[in-house]
Amino acid sequence: MNSAPVSGQAIATNPPSNGYQRFIAAILACVAFVVAAKYIPVLDKWPTDLVIPLRSWITGAFVWLAQVGKPVTRGIAWVLSQPLALTEALLYRGFTALGLPPLPWVAVAGGMTILGHWIGGRRLALLGGLSTTYLAIFGLWTEAMKTVSIVIVIVPLAVMAGFALGVWAFRNRRFEKVLNACFDIMQATPHMAYLGPVVVLFGFGQVPALIATFIFALPPMGRCTILGMRTVQPDVIEAGHMSGCTRRQLLWKVQLPAAQQTLLLGVNQVVMQTLAMVVIASLVGAAGLGQKLLFSLQQLQIGKAVEQGVAITLIAVVLDRMSQAFMRRVPAHRPAGEIFRHKHLFGFAALLIASIVISPFFPAVVELPKDLTFSYGAPINQAVRWVSRELFAYVKPVRDFITIWALLPLRDFCLWLPWPVVLGSLAAIGWVLGGLRLALVPVALLGTMLLTGFWTQLMLTVYLVTSTTVLSILIGTPVGIWASRRPLAAGIINTICDTLQTFPSFIYLIPVIMLFQTSDLSNVLAMLAYASVPMIRFAQLGLKRVPQATVEAAIASGTTPFQRLVKVELPIAFPELLMGINQTIMMALAMVAITALIGSQDLGQEIYKALPGADTGRGLLAGLGIAFIGITADRLLGAWAAKLNRNLGM
Template identity: 40%
Template sequence: MMAVTLPKSPLHLDQKRIAQAFLLASLVLVVFRGALPTGLVRLPEGMVLPFADWINAAFTFIRDDLGLMAFTRAFSDMVELCLDVTANLLYGKSRWPHVGPIPWVVIAATAGMAGYALAGWRLATLSAGTFVWIAVMGQWKWAMETLSVIVVAVPFSVALGLLMGILAWRSRWAERILNPILNIAQSLPHFAYMIPVVVFIGVGPKAGAIVTIIFSVPPMIRMTLLGLRGVSPEIIESGKMSGTTRLQLMTRVRLPAARTEILIGVNQVIMQSLAMVVLASFIGMPGLGQKLLQLLQALKIGLSVEIGITIVLLAIVLDRMSKAWAVKQPEHIAGPWLHRHRLLMIWLGLVALGFVLAWVHPYFAEVERKQALSMAGPVDAVVGGFIGLIDPVTDWLRWFLITWVLIPLRDAFLWLPTTAVLVALAGIGWRVGGLRSALVCLAFALPIALSGWWDRAMITAYTVFVSVTLALMIGVPLGLLGAANETRARRFLLVCDTAQTFPSFIYLIPVIMLFGVNDVAVIAAVMVFATVPIVRYTIEGLRSIPPEIVESAQMSGASAGQLLRHVKLPLAVPTLVVGANQSIMFSLFMVIIAAFIGTQDLGQEMQRALSSTDVGKGLVLGFAVAFMGLLADHLLLKWARSQGVSLRSS
């Protein structure tokens, strides 16, 4: 029987040709921009939709007509009660229960014992040493104000994330509803979370705690879902055969089996909480973040470095301890009670000794500011001398970059017609994923154009483009260098792991020191922040290649360059794409934060919305940033799949 070849459906036309047609149309719009009607260069005012007014109306309805204000007030009162307890214990806030503060030597000893119990002497020394540093540098109250919020926010976030993760695991509908919400939530900049909280709660520590809880829940949901899905069916069958009820099966079988993933989620919650608590200084959250913000505004670099070191040390300690908890397996020690609980007895002895020392001398209870050490003077002197030495170079570099690179690039992005960009994005989407991807790209980009914030979004896009390009130029060679040697790779990854624990605010200190407050400082801060994931994933991508493939290529006579270009890099594409994706997301977050040192992008407007508590405007700007990140994520994912590879989970 003769086979009959049917003509292709119009929906299956050559993907490449359609994409080329879109890109050609975009090029025509750019070339003939001067002849275009004004409405094609920028959408006319009549097409701008009042998204902010709609969101404000919805929030007013929820707050006033649905009575949500009563619920939020009750929840905030409960959080405030918890904050009063932790604040009283950690730094002696004069409210209930009036039993604090705990002497700093006791807290340092407790941190040291926790570190020893989790990972031995090295972590014990780091943990105890961090709290000793905080105390002797006179930063105890600020650090405890920060930690008192983290101590309250983390349990709330973990509990909420655990419950919602279990719900998503049990119900496909719940998972389908939660997935897009989580995608957007993890793409929203920090400030977008703060504005609604300020409207409902106000400002201060409880607002900082609540915004921290909301911000840090998503990773816990994802890791709980991942952990429960990864439980072996054999373990479940064994639990059922033991006669467990559904509740017992969940609490005594499934959750313990998913322990590692859940504790990794706890680690992410802790780190997200620290990042948000530092930034919550913008809504009146006292602590290290507020002090750092004040010092940066006053350009007091020496004192800023002191606070920065404290924040970095806290981040490293919290990260290392929570990761050690995640990988440490439960131990069952036989023997007498004292032998089984020897660490507990040692800790109780150290606590008693600490209270005795605090009673004998007040220095061991609290180090007053006049007794504190300071390295601000020497740091200022060194920084002043260094800046004076390199000032001619930085002045010339700043002038060159602003005059010949940044301003022309920014003007070029702003010069592009809105329609040309939309058509180009549709063409790129069609090229990598067909009609569906083209529609997805337009669904992310068109609302930004219709919001009326297109020019600000293009300035944000220009900043991210420049920063990520520079990060790739620096990060990929560094990654290749690190991956060439196993020892060097471990050292590079350790540096990357440490750098990724730093709250983003920290990256502003060195760039302000070198370049002052201008666009070059913003680009430098974003670039450094975005380089870390590129280095990390380049190394991990190259290290994950099976050695048999490398040996086979070498036996075929491939040179080192051919091996890299034709074997290693193509095989590492999935991991490299994850790194590029994270670099873009990091850049978007950092651009919004860097608005603090002077930009004209979405971040600056978001800070204005925060100061005026304009929920609608703030969320519209936040969604614009999120959509830009999700657009880049979609294109990278589809491009990787179009190359015949599938992305591994990051």
């Protein structure tokens, strides 16, 4: 009877933990630095005389490397250009030396329909056929096939390379640590940052796009290979050993089949990453839909941009749905040679032969002439003009109010903070959450940007990402709560989230330009549309993970639904919410370089400005700065989530 009060008294009289004491001491130190910065200029702004010229060193190193390694780069470019030339000839160029046309669009559309039916049934067949037909009837066939050509060449290369690295890392823990560190930087670095070094070494055009896309698409396959092989049950491996398998037989006949689903997930991610990067690679001369969309956006031809954006989205949706359906499909074991008697294969062969035979008589079977194509760009342009004329007078005050009273004060605050306060605050948080080693992470990473002269751009990036993250939390958390409570709403919300994640990042620029023109709010809203999905998903996941027994105990205690949510469910789901915030930050950082196309002054703009002049050092350091923000946030939030999970006994 007396044990509870004694325990409670002991808790009440227990002195504060060392962690909180250290945190308070760090806060006091930050206040001291703010005061000292007013009297010591070096503590306020880093002097330009002390900036390390790493940017020029990197640019010079790449120029030297391009000159010395020209035979190697030319050899790599030639090797990659061969399969690309073959794919382009099949899809849209034709074999002019042989007098053969490319594959007719009717055959390709029919083939996608047949493939969709074989993989996933009628609905997927309809999606594949109609999406491919859209490309033809709206006059985007050639540009779409240019984009698809790069995807077809890169996906097998990235899958094979990622798989090989993953197997090596699985067998060598030391190499795995190095590889994971490289993958962290590669995946946290924005798409466009890959383009600068590639342009210096390989120039502009399709081949540089291939190489940049390969680098960007590689990590997911490597990570999924490691994960898949790590999750193979020990008894399965033991059975392989008992059966007398050699090391190679154990890999190919036991571990890989057991990890098949995870490996196929890696292939799916490679496909989606490849398509995303191919669109971005239009900035270095890669022909295709991305180049057309970029030109339309620059010319403010919103109608054409919508047509091209829908085409990119349809390609992404079809590739995503088909790869996911294939991943879920249970492979049918058939006798050897039966595939050649498969009805789907025979159907496609018959369609292909028929379309090739009639193509000399009906050229529209190969590609629709312009007078047979359609366009809905004009009505959209008229709608945009109407919105600009009629609604902008109402939208502008809202935009200006949010910008002046919310965004600009946050921007000015970020720029006002002395650099020791920023680094010291992050180091203090790291110290409390993970000790000295974690405290050094933000100091080392973000301090590099200070020493190389990118501090102002870094803080402007932090300002945009912070604004986006706060809005994502305010919007995504209630939506996730709603989805966790209502199954019907969850179905609709999850469908919308799937669609938003499938859109190429360029697409989000179109509506914000239409409604808000170019402004900081436009940047934040474009980032918000792309980055709010993880917050919704993780909020929903976290609340569904709350044990039912805990919820019933709270109900039995007489709590109201709101009290139960705030005092029971959200605290238990908080680790998942932190993961949602983590992923929101990562996706917002990925959009930073994209929103630079509609105007900004952050690190993304530095990457964009570096491309025309091949200023590799500028672009690479700016890209690394964005990656450093992501890595810092990931490490701190990950340590916080791990600490909460330990406290919850999970």
